Amino acid sequence: MTTQQESPVSAVISIQVENESGALARVIGLFSGRGYNIESLTVAAVDESRHQSRINIVTTATPHVLGQIRAQVERLVPVYRVAVMTGREPHVAREMALVKVIASGERRADALRIAQAFRAHPVDASATSFVFELTGASDKLDAFIDLMRPLGLAEVSRTGIAAIARGAAIL
Amino acid sequence: MNTASHQTDLKPHAAGADTSVLSGAEVLLRVLAEQGVEVIFGYPGGAVLPIYDAIFRQDAIRHVLVRHEQAAVHAAEAYARSTGKVGVVLVTSGPGATNTVTGLLDAMLDSIPVVCFSGQVGVPLIGTDAFQEADTTGITRPATKYNYLIRRAEDVAPCVHEAFHIARSGRPGPVLVDLPKNLMVGPAPYSDAPRAPHPSYRPQTEPGRDVIARAVAAMKGARRPLFYTGGGIINAGPEASAALRKLVEKTGFPCTSTLMGLGSMPAGDRRFLGMLGMHGTYEANMATHGCDVLIALGSRFDDRVTGRLDAFSPGSFKIHADIDPSQINKIVQVDVGIVGDARRVIEMMLEEWECTPANTRQPIDMAQWWHQINEWRKTDSLGFVQDRAPGAIIRPQYAIRRLHELAIATGRDTYVSTEVGQHQMWAAQHFGFDKPNRWLTSGGLGTMGYGLPAAVGAQIAHPDALVIDIAGEASTLMNIQELSTIAQYRLPVKVFILNNQYMGMVRQWQELLHESRYSESYSAALPDFVKLAESFHGKGLRATCMGELDGVIAEMLAHPGPVVADICVAQDENCYPMIPSGAAHNQMLLGPGQDDEISAEGRMLV
Numbered sequence A: 001m002t003t004q005q006e007s008p009v010s011a012v013i014s015i016q017v018e019n020e021s022g023a024l025a026r027v028i029g030l031f032s033g034r035g036y037n038i039e040s041l042t043v044a045a046v047d048e049s050r051h052q053s054r055i056n057i058v059t060t061a062t063p064h065v066l067g068q069i070r071a072q073v074e075r076l077v078p079v080y081r082v083a084v085m086t087g088r089e090p091h092v093a094r095e096m097a098l099v100k101v102i103a104s105g106e107r108r109a110d111a112l113r114i115a116q117a118f119r120a121h122p123v124d125a126s127a128t129s130f131v132f133e134l135t136g137a138s139d140k141l142d143a144f145i146d147l148m149r150p151l152g153l154a155e156v157s158r159t160g161i162a163a164i165a166r167g168a169a170i171l
Numbered sequence B: 001m002n003t004a005s006h007q008t009d010l011k012p013h014a015a016g017a018d019t020s021v022l023s024g025a026e027v028l029l030r031v032l033a034e035q036g037v038e039v040i041f042g043y044p045g046g047a048v049l050p051i052y053d054a055i056f057r058q059d060a061i062r063h064v065l066v067r068h069e070q071a072a073v074h075a076a077e078a079y080a081r082s083t084g085k086v087g088v089v090l091v092t093s094g095p096g097a098t099n100t101v102t103g104l105l106d107a108m109l110d111s112i113p114v115v116c117f118s119g120q121v122g123v124p125l126i127g128t129d130a131f132q133e134a135d136t137t138g139i140t141r142p143a144t145k146y147n148y149l150i151r152r153a154e155d156v157a158p159c160v161h162e163a164f165h166i167a168r169s170g171r172p173g174p175v176l177v178d179l180p181k182n183l184m185v186g187p188a189p190y191s192d193a194p195r196a197p198h199p200s201y202r203p204q205t206e207p208g209r210d211v212i213a214r215a216v217a218a219m220k221g222a223r224r225p226l227f228y229t230g231g232g233i234i235n236a237g238p239e240a241s242a243a244l245r246k247l248v249e250k251t252g253f254p255c256t257s258t259l260m261g262l263g264s265m266p267a268g269d270r271r272f273l274g275m276l277g278m279h280g281t282y283e284a285n286m287a288t289h290g291c292d293v294l295i296a297l298g299s300r301f302d303d304r305v306t307g308r309l310d311a312f313s314p315g316s317f318k319i320h321a322d323i324d325p326s327q328i329n330k331i332v333q334v335d336v337g338i339v340g341d342a343r344r345v346i347e348m349m350l351e352e353w354e355c356t357p358a359n360t361r362q363p364i365d366m367a368q369w370w371h372q373i374n375e376w377r378k379t380d381s382l383g384f385v386q387d388r389a390p391g392a393i394i395r396p397q398y399a400i401r402r403l404h405e406l407a408i409a410t411g412r413d414t415y416v417s418t419e420v421g422q423h424q425m426w427a428a429q430h431f432g433f434d435k436p437n438r439w440l441t442s443g444g445l446g447t448m449g450y451g452l453p454a455a456v457g458a459q460i461a462h463p464d465a466l467v468i469d470i471a472g473e474a475s476t477l478m479n480i481q482e483l484s485t486i487a488q489y490r491l492p493v494k495v496f497i498l499n500n501q502y503m504g505m506v507r508q509w510q511e512l513l514h515e516s517r518y519s520e521s522y523s524a525a526l527p528d529f530v531k532l533a534e535s536f537h538g539k540g541l542r543a544t545c546m547g548e549l550d551g552v553i554a555e556m557l558a559h560p561g562p563v564v565a566d567i568c569v570a571q572d573e574n575c576y577p578m579i580p581s582g583a584a585h586n587q588m589l590l591g592p593g594q595d596d597e598i599s600a601e602g603r604m605l606v
């Protein structure tokens, strides 16, 4: 094994599961039990008629461990398919954030201006506050949140990543 | 079986009850009968009373009352391992269910098919901290292959059918089904086994031709090949062992086995090198270290086998066949990975071996390899010194050898279970197993207290066989209550205690790694095992010196009922050979006085 292979990379693990009770617990229990970390987690039903849900987990691990994660997750009874998407597999990964900023005067105007530049939509506004909705790659969300910090950033709620392969390939 | 004919098996309900509708408990028992279940190991309680009532009113399925729920699982494991069927357990909610956890994990790590039914509080009470409520599916999730909490009466039949399918197919394992009480009392529809079981569960059992061909090509070119076989061969049924014997014969390759795979090759076969790993033979470990093609079949590169990983079988071309894809490349990177059932893998290897041309170079090289192996064999790494004087102290290895010889002399089919410790390793080394499914031991989890209930399970499955628990005095006490089960069912189990008055394996590690500071490893205040046996209505025997050993073994084997034989053995004996933690296969300790070689790193390992 080369050292290049052994350095950790960020990956999205996308898991198609049977929509049954305990399926999510099985997947995340496997991660904690085997010492794999979860940086973000999303889960929702994606095919109601076939009772299937999709779980997306962002993790950082060496390629060997990523292979293990895939194999270990794949053998869980309620799991249909697993995709491991790193920088090498072309994919789209998006996240949504709701960002509350409490500001007035000059800072309020600055916040609105920056939000426009980021295509963040104010989905709630009061005399002293905004809630911005912003969708995009995680680093774009990070950058926006950083810029809001000095302007009165009060609270952040993020969905975690949803990911899908580019092109005609399907999971 | 149709509903009408099944009804006749059941004694009628209390007067006035409608017998055309089955209760959930009756549906459960009917599914069990359909699945071919003959025995349930269990223990009653409030949440499973309706099931026990249904058991009372039928006689197709036998219930064996254990004395602790952990023991029910171990008994079911041994039943499963020794018959190839699924072992079945029934326990109550709360403490009944939590008591099974060790057994379930034991079955998980050794890939034993077990279905465990646990009672649960009624559906409306779930989540209210009701009496004897436990989040049983939550607690057992990492200890089972799969588990269910049944919430609707119509799910009882399909889920129970499916539980058996999941437990026995693919890589076998334990499945737990949690059954709320109200669903067992109320009516439930019966349905046959679903044609399409769980939609996302599709284990692969048929290996690919292409990978088999690549494996056999490498085998044909090997100069120093070695088969390294494991419990997967046992799980694949006796046909897999038969096929392995043929493959070993055809190829002329040497073969070593893990603890869990013992019996798949006859112990006395000239091509069998004995067990490998931490307490494996010198020749098996040296061959593993020196081979050029390693063929792992149904084994999983456990740390007890590999020793120091970066020095494990360096330079060999590695082939790994396993039914569980996640095992391939998990610990050791291999050159050819084969996913499939061990029996099919071996059969296909045989076919491929027959139809590819022989490598002309091989016979000469193989002769050299065998010459080298036979040189290693001369080390006699399992050797020990036994003073034959009648008053001499008994060496545990000798006691096992005599037990083996005298057991063979009875001509009876013999099943051996063990507890965990030195005695377990000595049993593996010195009790030669010639057939699969006769060796019942806790490998992956190393559960002290496994052996006595396992002997119960094996004896229930094979009433006429000779069943021996080779035990340590400390481990035996962990499930000693099963002597009561043994008494109740008049099971002629023989408990052969190698009593060294120490948790010997712990003492050995303390001697080798902690300058002989024997912290808490002395078996103080032991019971008188002879009287203990008698108080449980069995026969108690004791041998304190060489002069008494054969007589005690003979009397034990001749006695038609249960026996506890307290064999007082040397207290200071260590189990050799030993690959100390952190060492490589060619750095084995062959006997006392070599312990200075254990690295600081090794001391950190379990």
Ligand SMILES: Cc1ncc(C[n+]2csc(CCOP(=O)(O)OP(=O)(O)O)c2C)c(N)n1
Residues within 6 Å of the ligand: B419, B420, B421, B422, B423, B424, B446, B447, B448, B449, B471, B472, B473, B474, B475, B476, B498, B500, B502, B503, B504, B505, B506
């Ligand atoms: C349930 C459990 N607790 C603790 C251990 C750790 N352990 C492994 S071997 C052993 C000592 C076993 O002593 P004994 O049964 O007398 O066997 P001996 O080694 O003396 O043959 C212990 C405590 C274990 N394997 N299982």
Ligand SMILES: [Mg+2]
Residues within 6 Å of the ligand: B421, B472, B473, B474, B498, B499, B500, B501, B502, B503, B504
């Ligand atoms: Mg002992």
